[in-house]
Amino acid sequence: MNFDQDGVALANGNFFGLPYSTEEADLIIQPVPWDVTTSYRPGAGKAPEAVRQASLQVDLFDANIPEAWKLKVSNALSDEEIQRKNKRAREIAESVINALEAGYEAGNEGDLRKVNKASVELNSYVENRCSEWLDKGKIVGLLGGDHSVPFGYVRALAARHDSFGILHFDAHADLRKAYEGFEFSHASTFYNILERIPQVTHLVQVGQRDFCSSESDMMLKDGRITAFTDFIISSRMFQGETWDAICNEIISALPDEVYISFDIDGLSPDLCPDTGTPVPGGLSFQQADYLLLKLAYSGKRIVGFDLCEVSPSEYNEINAITGARLLYKLAVYTLFNNENK
Secondary structure (H helix, E strand, O other): OOOOOOOOOOOOOOHHHOOOOOOOOOEEEEEEOOOOOOOOOOOHHHHHHHHHHHHOOOOOOOOOOOOHHHOOEEEOOOOHHHHHHHHHHHHHHHHHHHHHHOOOOOOOHHHHHHHHHHHHHHHHHHHHHHHHHHHOOOEEEEEEOOOOOHHHHHHHHHOOOOOEEEEEEOOEOOOOOOHHHOOOOOOOHHHHHHHHOOOEEEEEEEOOOEOOHHHHHHHHHOOOEEEEOHHHHHHHHHOOOOHHHHHHHHHHOOOOEEEEEEEHHHEOHHHOOOOOOOOOOOEOHHHHHHHHHHHHHOOOEEEEEEEEOOOOOOOOOHHHHHHHHHHHHHHHHHHHHHHOO
16 A cells, blocks of 8 residues: 555565565566576576566556556566576586587487476476466466476466467577477477467567578468568668558457567667577567557457566676566556456
């Protein structure tokens, strides 16, 4: 009753210092500190805590959403056992990656099996945790970790929805098959989702600008995929089209129920310079915000979201700062959308 949205944020363990318990909240942020299969620079496993700390500097007033702070967001605690498993499995994964980079056709097969087993266990953990919240009537916002972590959440949603689509922000297509031998690689997430979860009927990709030929073929030939690559977006805007018109087309390509999967490297790398695999180009924060806002008001229902690949740095706090502000936008837009359906 005495909460002051304009006051100093309380270090109460909640993201953004919000005053809601998990019992009171309508949306739960579920941290998943996992970056085992990161192929370039690890660090995303440290994101949940870094983003939580940075979130205390986020102003809760949002000009687009009246009284945004009253939309009830809380968070689960980060699982220390997952952190320990992540550390052990990451060390093993690095031995496999180093062998491949040294020119060996495959790393130690035993090590590869251990990593794949750890990833399967992580998928089950995420699915079970998200299912517990969904069964309590909560919406879940998943905070990774690398981009392998949403698979279990999407599987949990698939058990509760006959069909839905995914709006996928990313610099990469994530359509590789078992990249580096890792069955559930961060680079294979949407290949696995499309192959294994038939309830996902549409994948609308935005901002992709670094992908291999097999991914390009899949993007062009798989009728479930609509790709608004960075090149397509830039070319159309260079020729005079507005971002608003392109956003309308993106939203029109989505079905009535939408899951948002946001890899932060879909943004320009000046906003997330330490993300695992940064790529020049990408969306501005304002472009991403505008598209998310239009989706929130579109009449389509947002069923959940994830935010992945934030990789905090002790030398550059913009990574966690960007992640915290994007997380707030995703949370309040998702709740606003659901309350106004």
